Amino acid sequence: MPLACTLTVIDPRADWLARLPAARNLRTITHENPADLIPTLPANAFVLCMTKGHSTDRPVLQRALAERTFPYLGAIGSAAKATILRQELVAHGLTPERAAQFFCPIGEDFGSNHPHEIALSIAAQLLKLRDTLTPRLPGSVSSTAVS
Numbered sequence: 001m002p003l004a005c006t007l008t009v010i011d012p013r014a015d016w017l018a019r020l021p022a023a024r025n026l027r028t029i030t031h032e033n034p035a036d037l038i039p040t041l042p043a044n045a046f047v048l049c050m051t052k053g054h055s056t057d058r059p060v061l062q063r064a065l066a067e068r069t070f071p072y073l074g075a076i077g078s079a080a081k082a083t084i085l086r087q088e089l090v091a092h093g094l095t096p097e098r099a100a101q102f103f104c105p106i107g108e109d110f111g112s113n114h115p116h117e118i119a120l121s122i123a124a125q126l127l128k129l130r131d132t133l134t135p136r137l138p139g140s141v142s143s144t145a146v147s
Contacts, residue, residue, distance in 0.1 A: 010034040035059040046072035074103035
């Protein structure tokens with residue numbers, strides 16, 4: 001059973017996006033500055049920032065936190081990276097309270113650093129949150145669209 005969601009991947013590297021497998025619920029967008037597209041995302045989007053590092057994560061997080069409130073906003077990385085990102089966000093004008101409103105590290109803590117297990121832990125966290133946001137009848141299968 002496929003997940004009832006649409007995955008949109010935004011990246012400046014067209015060659016990298018071309019390597020992703022084709023799927024009905026996968027949309028790719030080549031854009032030099034992914035932060036520019038924050039205003040175009042649906043209000044119910046779960047936003048995950050998985051860029052090349054702090055310098056490319058910060059503008060995406062900055063714009064998302066300054067302009068929008070998403071049900072989920074997260075950046076892949078360690079607790080140390082989260083501290084640095086939050087300091088940079090404050091230095092660029094966000095309040096400390098607003099700069100704290102994103103997940104990092106992302107995913108459920110399974111105690112593993114293996115890439116496949118990290119991916120599963122992130123999916124588990126997103127599904128768990130989706131199901132807390134969408135009340136379900138006992139025994140029903142959730143079909144809420146999450147972008």
